[in-house]
Amino acid sequence: xxxxxxxxxxxxxxxxxxxxxxxxxxxxxxxxxxxxxxxxxxxxxxxxxxxxxxxxxxxxxxxxxxxxxxxxxxxxxxxxxxxxxxxxxxxxxxxxxxxxxxxxxxxxxxxxxx
Amino acid sequence: xxxxxxxxxxxxxxxxxxxxxxxxxxxxxxxxxxxxxxxxxxxxxxxxxxxxxxxxxxxxxxxxxxxxxxxxxxxxxxxxxxxxxxxxxxxxxxxxxxxxxxxxxxxxxxx
Numbered sequence: 001x002x003x004x005x006x007x008x009x010x011x012x013x014x015x016x017x018x019x020x021x022x023x024x025x026x027x028x029x030x031x032x033x034x035x036x037x038x039x040x041x042x043x044x045x046x047x048x049x050x051x052x053x054x055x056x057x058x059x060x061x062x063x064x065x066x067x068x069x070x071x072x073x074x075x076x077x078x079x080x081x082x083x084x085x086x087x088x089x090x091x092x093x094x095x096x097x098x099x100x101x102x103x104x105x106x107x108x109x110x111x112x113x114x
Numbered sequence: 115x116x117x118x119x120x121x122x123x124x125x126x127x128x129x130x131x132x133x134x135x136x137x138x139x140x141x142x143x144x145x146x147x148x149x150x151x152x153x154x155x156x157x158x159x160x161x162x163x164x165x166x167x168x169x170x171x172x173x174x175x176x177x178x179x180x181x182x183x184x185x186x187x188x189x190x191x192x193x194x195x196x197x198x199x200x201x202x203x204x205x206x207x208x209x210x211x212x213x214x215x216x217x218x219x220x221x222x223x224x225x
Contacts, residue, residue, distance in 0.1 A: 102148070
């Protein structure tokens, strides 16, 4: 069964460093998302991406964040200069259409900023 | 600000018992309600997407109902098994793409 994959599963970085989190969405999907969950808090939306453009972003998704689909398979989230408060589990998701269909989630990347 | 609440936050149930828990969401601008099952270190697994008031969906021993007018959904598990132990998340969607999640109900099945 097709699945969303994410690498790495755990990333430790120092404050101020750049990190890139990688996702491979399901191959025929067109809509891509990043969510995150800070420990003890709710899963929260960061950004949605369609047709090589950001279609929606949250207040969290400021200039320190960017997303890219560099080729036909990968979808990346870059944090330019990490802060301690960026420590969270980051989830990638994808779906095939705009309608009320399931968003399929990857297993997440745990980012720890020290 | 859209707020989605789930109750209870955690639940311990004896194997074989049935259980249910609640997701509350805004009753306006409703588009869809999603339920996910999430085991630690795995991907959240999509259970149901519900769109119509009065919807009832079923997958094996798990079922869900939806009341959009009053803004709640129930998830039921019949005859709980140890493999049902997980966190169950609901997520609300308006016409936009983003999902707004509740905090989850952590279910533990005691053998």
